[in-house]
Amino acid sequence: MILEAVDVYRFYRSGEEETLALRGVSLDVAPGEMVAIVGPSGSGKSTLLACLAGLDDPDGGIIRVAGQRISHQPEPVKAARRAELIGVLSQSGNLIEHLTVAQNVDLAQRLVKRRDPDWRDGILKRMGLAGRAGAWPSRLSGGEAARAALAVALANKPALLLADEPTGELDEHTETPVLELIRDQAAGDTAVVVASHSLAVRRLADRTVTLRDGRVT
Numbered sequence: 001m002i003l004e005a006v007d008v009y010r011f012y013r014s015g016e017e018e019t020l021a022l023r024g025v026s027l028d029v030a031p032g033e034m035v036a037i038v039g040p041s042g043s044g045k046s047t048l049l050a051c052l053a054g055l056d057d058p059d060g061g062i063i064r065v066a067g068q069r070i071s072h073q074p075e076p077v078k079a080a081r082r083a084e085l086i087g088v089l090s091q092s093g094n095l096i097e098h099l100t101v102a103q104n105v106d107l108a109q110r111l112v113k114r115r116d117p118d119w120r121d122g123i124l125k126r127m128g129l130a131g132r133a134g135a136w137p138s139r140l141s142g143g144e145a146a147r148a149a150l151a152v153a154l155a156n157k158p159a160l161l162l163a164d165e166p167t168g169e170l171d172e173h174t175e176t177p178v179l180e181l182i183r184d185q186a187a188g189d190t191a192v193v194v195a196s197h198s199l200a201v202r203r204l205a206d207r208t209v210t211l212r213d214g215r216v217t
């Protein structure tokens with residue numbers, strides 16, 4: 001398995017109030033598999049993805065990616081494992097505004113001390129952005145920005161691609177090619193997990209996991 005999440009719990013406390021965002025979620029994703037995480041608003045999708053990415057720590061349970069533990073590790077260890085193993089794609093995008101599209105991909109590579117302009121150019125080409133390598137993020141269309149964000153997430157050939165509502169701001173017409181590119185990553189050794197309200201994500205996924213009140217139903 002590329003992703004192993006075992007009995008993951010996450011509570012949020014504020015004063016007297018406690019929200020049980022995740023109540024014992026387990027999820028295994030195999031290489032080459034795409035899993036859609038669906039569920040009503042507030043069911044825990046974003047919390048789960050943040051935990052899987054090591055951006056948040058669960059209050060209980062274990063998360064491993066490619067056999068390496070992501071949960072409950074010192075921050076530098078988590079950051080290094082995330083940079084090496086996980087591509088994270090979020091709705092708000094992961095592009096730095098004062099860097100061009102190509103420089104954004106280069107920066108992601110530099111985080112793991114990698115420099116591979118050929119791979120970068122190849123990925124930009126696959127994303128249909130060969131002609132936009134020198135563009136500033138603010139000049140990209142919605143679809144181009146989503147594809148550039150995907151190029152950044154894929155900069156280090158991640159074992160696991162995590163996407164939280166990656167096409168939330170796109171219309172149906174622009175959404176499909178982006179989702180198909182995400183789907184194409186679930187080939188070979190890469191596993192893909194996408195949290196989304198979109199029916200199109202469900203259609204493309206190999207498997208759908210439904211969350212309700214922090215539990216898999």
Ligand SMILES: Nc1ncnc2c1ncn2[C@@H]1O[C@H](COP(=O)(O)OP(=O)(O)OP(=O)(O)O)[C@@H](O)[C@H]1O
Binds near residue numbers: 020040042048
């Ligand atoms: N930082 C936080 N502090 C307190 N409660 C939180 C926090 N983040 C999320 N929650 C609560 O945890 C629960 C799960 O939220 P989460 O954002 O994971 O759901 P979601 O399924 O992604 O929702 P949506 O589809 O609306 O994005 C909700 O009840 C939410 O209010």
